[in-house]
Amino acid sequence: MFTGLSAFPLTxxxxxGIQENAFIRSxxxxxxxxxxxxxxxxxxxxxxxxxxxxxxRIARLSVENAGGVPVILGxxxxxxxxxxxxxxxxxxAGASGVLLAPVSYQNLTDDEVFDLYATxxxxxxxxxxxxxxxxxxxxxxxxxxxxxxxxLPQVRSIKIPPVVSxxxxxxxxxxRLRMLIPSDVTIGISGDPAAATGLNAGCxxxxxxxxxxxxxxxxxxxxxxxxxxVQQAEALSVALEPIWALYREYGGSLRVAATIAEVTxxxxxxxxxxxxxxxxxxxxxxxxxxxxxxxxxxxxxx
Amino acid sequence: MFTGLSAFPLTxxxxxGIQENAFIRSxxxxxxxxxxxxxxxxxxxxxxxxxxxxxxRIARLSVENAGGVPVILGxxxxxxxxxxxxxxxxxxAGASGVLLAPVSYQNLTDDEVFDLYATxxxxxxxxxxxxxxxxxxxxxxxxxxxxxxxxLPQVRSIKIPPVVSxxxxxxxxxxRLRMLIPSDVTIGISGDPAAATGLNAGCxxxxxxxxxxxxxxxxxxxxxxxxxxVQQAEALSVALEPIWALYREYGGSLRVAATIAEVTxxxxxxxxxxxxxxxxxxxxxxxxxxxxxxxxxxxxxx
Numbered sequence: 001m002f003t004g005l006s007a008f009p010l011t012x013x014x015x016x017g018i019q020e021n022a023f024i025r026s027x028x029x030x031x032x033x034x035x036x037x038x039x040x041x042x043x044x045x046x047x048x049x050x051x052x053x054x055x056x057r058i059a060r061l062s063v064e065n066a067g068g069v070p071v072i073l074g075x076x077x078x079x080x081x082x083x084x085x086x087x088x089x090x091x092x093a094g095a096s097g098v099l100l101a102p103v104s105y106q107n108l109t110d111d112e113v114f115d116l117y118a119t120x121x122x123x124x125x126x127x128x129x130x131x132x133x134x135x136x137x138x139x140x141x142x143x144x145x146x147x148x149x150x151x152l153p154q155v156r157s158i159k160i161p162p163v164v165s166x167x168x169x170x171x172x173x174x175x176r177l178r179m180l181i182p183s184d185v186t187i188g189i190s191g192d193p194a195a196a197t198g199l200n201a202g203c204x205x206x207x208x209x210x211x212x213x214x215x216x217x218x219x220x221x222x223x224x225x226x227x228x229x230v231q232q233a234e235a236l237s238v239a240l241e242p243i244w245a246l247y248r249e250y251g252g253s254l255r256v257a258a259t260i261a262e263v264t265x266x267x268x269x270x271x272x273x274x275x276x277x278x279x280x281x282x283x284x285x286x287x288x289x290x291x292x293x294x295x296x297x298x299x300x301x302x
Numbered sequence: 303m304f305t306g307l308s309a310f311p312l313t314x315x316x317x318x319g320i321q322e323n324a325f326i327r328s329x330x331x332x333x334x335x336x337x338x339x340x341x342x343x344x345x346x347x348x349x350x351x352x353x354x355x356x357x358x359r360i361a362r363l364s365v366e367n368a369g370g371v372p373v374i375l376g377x378x379x380x381x382x383x384x385x386x387x388x389x390x391x392x393x394x395a396g397a398s399g400v401l402l403a404p405v406s407y408q409n410l411t412d413d414e415v416f417d418l419y420a421t422x423x424x425x426x427x428x429x430x431x432x433x434x435x436x437x438x439x440x441x442x443x444x445x446x447x448x449x450x451x452x453x454l455p456q457v458r459s460i461k462i463p464p465v466v467s468x469x470x471x472x473x474x475x476x477x478r479l480r481m482l483i484p485s486d487v488t489i490g491i492s493g494d495p496a497a498a499t500g501l502n503a504g505c506x507x508x509x510x511x512x513x514x515x516x517x518x519x520x521x522x523x524x525x526x527x528x529x530x531x532v533q534q535a536e537a538l539s540v541a542l543e544p545i546w547a548l549y550r551e552y553g554g555s556l557r558v559a560a561t562i563a564e565v566t567x568x569x570x571x572x573x574x575x576x577x578x579x580x581x582x583x584x585x586x587x588x589x590x591x592x593x594x595x596x597x598x599x600x601x602x603x604x
Contacts, residue, residue: 015383048407049381079351080576081317103407105350105438106556106578116577136407138440254408274382275418276408 001070001096002129002157002186003204004036005222007211008044010258011058012267015274018054022267024065026212031067033215036205036222038066039099041074043136044209044254048103049273052082056089063094070096072129076103076137080116084123091126098124099159101131102139110145117149127156133190134161135252147180155185159207162191163198170194170201178202192253193244196237199225209253210243213260214296242290255279256287263288303372303398304431304459304488305506306338307524309513310346312560313360314569317576320356324569326367328514333369335517338507338524340368343376344401345438346511346556351575354384358391365396372398374431377422378405378439385422393428400426401461403433404441412447419451429458435492436463437554449482457487461509464493465500472496472503480504494555495546498539501527511555512545515562516598544592557581558589565590 009026012019030038040062041047041055050058055073062071073095075086083100090098100120102113121128130149134140146158158181163170174187181187188205189198195206199222211218217240225233237244246256259278261267272278279287311328314321332340342364343349343357352360357375364373375397377388385402392400402422404415423430432451436442448460460483465472476489483489490507491500497508501524513520519542527535539546548558561580563569574580581589 043408102577105405106345107437107553108577109553109579112577112579115579119576135409251409251411274421275404275410275414277411277414277417 001037001072001127002188004206004226005211005215005219006037006039006072006188006205006207007035007215007218008039008042008207008209009212010261010267010271011041011045011047011050012261012271013046013050013273014268014270018058019267019271020061023058024061026266027062027065028067030212030215031065031069033219035069035211035215035219037070037072037096038062039072039074039207039212042099042131042207043133044212044257045074046254046273047074047076048136049276052077052085052089055086056093059090059093059095072097072099074099074101074131075120076101076131078103078105080119083116083120087120087124091124095126097127097129097156099129099131101133101137103137104139108139110142113139113141114145114148117152117155121152121154124154126154128154129157129159129188130155131159132161133159143177143180146177150181150185157186157188157205159188159190160198160203162194163189163201165194165197167197167201170197174202192240193237193247196221196225196233200230200233209257210240213257213266217296240294242294246287246290250279250283259284259287260291264291303339303374303429304490306508306528307513307517307521308339308341308374308490308507308509309337309517309520310341310344310509310511311514312563312569312573313343313347313349313352314563314573315348315352315575316570316572320360321569321573322363324573325360326363328568329364329367330369332514332517333367333371335521337371337513337517337521339372339374339398340364341374341376341401341509341514344433344509345435346514346559347376348556348575349376349378350405350438351578354379354387354391357388358395361392361395361397374399374401376401376403376433378403378433380405380407382418382421385418386425389422389426393426397428399429399431399458401431401433403435403439405439406441410441412444415441415443416447416450419454419457423454423456426456428456430456431459431461431490432457433461434463435461445479445482448479452483452487459488459490459507461490461492462500462505464496465491465503467496467499469499469503472499476504494542495539495549498523498527498535502532502535511559512542515559515568519598542596544596548589548592552581552585561586561589562593566593
């Protein structure tokens with residue numbers, strides 16, 4: 001399950017609640033496209049902004065509408081108590097796996113993070129993916145800590161931040177991490193612009209934001225890399241460079257993905273929880289132009 | 303209200319709930335000591351780890367037991383919806399003011415932060431203190447943004463991060479900020495080790511962690527600075543240097559303050575929400591030694 005393309009849909013919402021119909025449509029779209037798994041309530045799914053109760057509801061809706069495609073549910077929260085509640089609701093909903101980031105307000109120590117994973121793994125009956133995302137959690141894993149956590153029961157994957165663009169350096173980084181973790185723990189790349197390099201450098205999975213909107217484009221890149229066609233994977237990433245440029249310009253993937261979903265009519269506007277906002281004015285027009293230019297508007301309606 | 307010593311108590315808790323009796327005792331202790339205000343549910347009060355319902359309960363308990371001393375309640379949350387709910391419960395409880403930090407998971411833009419404050423101020427009938435704490439929120443205010451926000455209705459104070467130790471540089475920093483904000487908006491220093499320099503450099507208030515445990519020591523320092531006795535304020539800070547050294551060594555004030563509260567019997571162990579932990583082993587012994595050495599154990603029992 002923690003291999004190939006894991007597509008991360010948005011959880012569209014406004015101040016009144018979750019746009020459930022739009023969410024269900026996106027889950028159905030991803031399942032129909034044949035992604036390897038659906039990563040619900042990741043950072044792209046705005047998990048940190050929802051209550052435990054709302055997350056339990058999203059868990060049920062996603063598994064019910066995924067048509068048997070494995071659903072991986074984000075269970076991270078500031079407090080261990082809430083992480084355990086989210087783990088319980090994810091399992092009750094029928095999640096195939098869970099994704100856990102060490103979310104912080106006060107900075108966390110290595111021992112605190114290890115004990116968080118140990119506590120959660122102790123109560124878990126489905127596999128877990130360690131979510132390493134220093135940009136949002138402000139916690140930096142050492143390789144040594146990854147090694148300790150990867151040996152806990154239930155841990156089966158690590159979602160790593162972007163690798164550098166030099167493929168040889170990226171490959172060394174994956175090999176170094178691989179030496180510290182059990183052989184049944186996969187490594188998945190995140191940060192869409194680094195996906196082709198990451199897969200070509202030996203990552204087993206792509207935890208993908210753009211795959212949550214355009215699964216066919218992300219699948220083509222993933223399958224090329226899986227077939228060993230390094231150049232084709234790289235070429236398909238280069239073709240998406242206008243999207244990656246938007247990510248760089250607008251401080252990450254979430255606001256860009258959410259704006260694309262709004263301008264293509266996949267969700268109602270607004271779709272992000274306040275205080276977050278999608279792009280407006282000229283920034284929004286630029287996003288619409290990129291979608292048009294790449295001919296992505298068609299896939300989104302399929 | 304946003305002047306002098308604002309003392310920030312812990313909110314002692316464990317995985318079963320809040321240690322309400324210990325919390326009430328600490329509020330009574332602060333009120334009895336004559337602090338100028340009590341800053342409940344600040345970072346020291348672990349606000350980010352509690353539900354809106356728990357925060358409403360703490361709001362009521364604090365005002366009911368503060369004996370008329372103004373209570374400032376932290377209302378920050380990742381989501382504007384929850385901030386508004388916390389503001390409402392704080393006002394219903396009878397808070398004299400509120401404290402709002404731009405808590406983030408996804409990085410926030412200046413416009414998002416401004417709109418957060420504008421939305422909250424619009425619905426508020428008590429004064430607000432802007433809580434600038436980049437170490438926990440990972441949002442950095444520009445002076446220009448401080449100026450814009452300080453002109454919103456209800457904004458009456460800014461809680462700034464530590465100033466540098468050079469008093470002239472600190473004074474320049476305060477003067478520069480003061481020029482951008484209305485004259486009825488006070489500036490309060492946080493980061494206990496910088497308190498004496500901050501007050502001596504012209505800050506109106508000290509938002510104090512150690513004051514939540516040892517109000518007499520913090521009041522003495524504050525009153526010296528308010529009386530213009532720069533050297534006495536500095537000397538009282540130097541006397542507390544062993545505490546500041548613990549803050550530096552253990553990544554901030556929270557774990558040190560919580561460990562002090564545990565070793566002096568003010569709270570039951572554990573008192574922090576998991577995954578956070580107080581100091582253990584030799585680190586804990588060092589904290590106990592510092593408390594003993596400074597003769598602070600007496601004040602805590604009063």
